[in-house]
Amino acid sequence: MLAGLAFKRKWRNKMKALGRPYHNPNIVTGANVQVCWEKFARYFEVELKEVKLRDGYYVMDPEKAVEMVDENTICVAAILGSTLNGEFEDVKRLNDLLIEKNKQTGWDTPIHVDAASGGFIAPFLYPELEWDFRLPLVKSINVSGHKYGLVYAGIGWVIWRSKEDLPDELIFHINYLGADQPTFTLNFSKGSSQVIAQYYQLIRLGYEGYKNIMENCQENAILLKEGLEKTGRFNIVSKDNGVPLVAFSLKDNSCHNEFEVSDMLRRFGWIVPAYTMPPDAQHVTVLRVVVREDFSRTLAERLVVDIQKVLHELDTLPARISAKLSVSDEKAENGVVVKKSDLEVQREITAVWKKFVMDRKKTNGVC
Incomplete structure (x- = not known):
């Protein structure tokens, strides 16, 4: 979310400076994106443009992602380690395609890499894989320490390529603890045990x-x-x-x-x-x-x-299809035959199957 806020603010500042509308930002991701990105889009009023999956290809397609990019795209978010099947998205291919599109359009659409899991895997298992700041359009990366960082839940962080990629207006400075402390967070006071761990x-x-x-x-x-x-x-x-x-x-x-x-x-x-x-x-x-x-x-x-x-x-056990055949697909109301909805049929199938399992447990129980 912090990375998304930085991209949104930087895009807004750019559009305002150009005298263009800045009220309809969007972010491009795969439909396999982790729910935190859906939260970011909804909470901070950013349109979420999702690249749909297909049979045999369960991550974001770089070609389709770049096709969805327009001048209101604050960034393209790539996943290094999909929650659904663990697959790394092709960040290198995405970077190359986006560089070409930026040249053609004059835009400067950047990339964020969500390496919540993969950030602690790729450097050790696939050191030659290019997914990080070796790629010029990758401006920020987030990692979760409570996944493969081997620490209990509650710690994660985001790093930026340079200070210019994090607008200073988002950073707050406090000095009441004895010295100047810049802070950019969405949470309030919390324990430091995860950081120490x-x-x-x-x-x-x-x-x-x-x-x-x-x-x-x-x-x-x-x-x-x-x-x-x-x-x-x-x-x-x-x-x-x-x-x-x-x-x-x-x-x-x-x-x-x-x-x-x-x-x-x-x-x-x-x-x-x-x-x-x-x-x-x-x-x-x-x-x-x-x-x-x-x-x-x-x-x-x-x-x-x-x-x-x-x-x-x-x-x-009886197959679900057998249970389905045992449940009438139709019902009579006032003498008129009415076809049941799919939900009604599914509920009755589930009830039949559960009854069979429960009856079986009763007969197999220890006296």
Whole structure:
């Protein structure tokens, strides 16, 4: 949000100086963008222009993003490590395309990189990847220390390429604590424990320490992916190069879906989220496992075993399509046959399936 405010203020100042309208700013992102960007757009009245996803391509397409840029675009926000499947967006390609468009139009549209997760991964696993200030249009980068910075929740920061990229009018100066202290935040007083913890981790681990941890996370993610592939039941949606996570979907979800798998895994102590992709890939549902420092090889192997148990149990349950056939798709009102809405049919299907599961639990209970 702070980076967005800086871009908005700098764009507004430029438009005012040129004597042009400055009341309709917009920001270009992918539909896979983290919700914080939607909050920024809504709270600070900036139009959010989203590049839609498509089958097999679940990040922002640089070509389509640049096509959406106009003179009111305050910046293009690229994601280094999509929340949905961990994939890095092609910041280098975006930078090259945007440089060309800026030359043709006379604009100076910049780039922000949301490296909340990838900022602590790319430098250690992919040092040759160009996504940062090596690219001239990248003006600011944000990182979350509570993700792969290995600190508990509550710390993140944004850095700018130069002082000129952060308008001084957004910075407040206070001196009542004994010296001049510039501040640019949206939160008020809070504890410093996360800052101290991050400082400790940076000193304790250093470059080699973080590199070893990230390599280990990547190896365990690959192990988990290979284990899921061996079941023959899943498509892998995530990429090997990116955030160490595994996003996967059922090859055949006509009988049972990913939400059922997620729900039944909770019985084994696993919280594996299932969710649908954003537009225009909302028909794709995936499960996601994020591999962190404490997710060991043993846990990866155990998760695969528990997923296989869940699949075996689901295979013994009636398929959702069978439940659908058992629920009449029509109802009579005053002697007139009225077709039920999709929502009504779905609710009845869910009720039938839940009843079956509950009845089964009753018969399988310990006396």
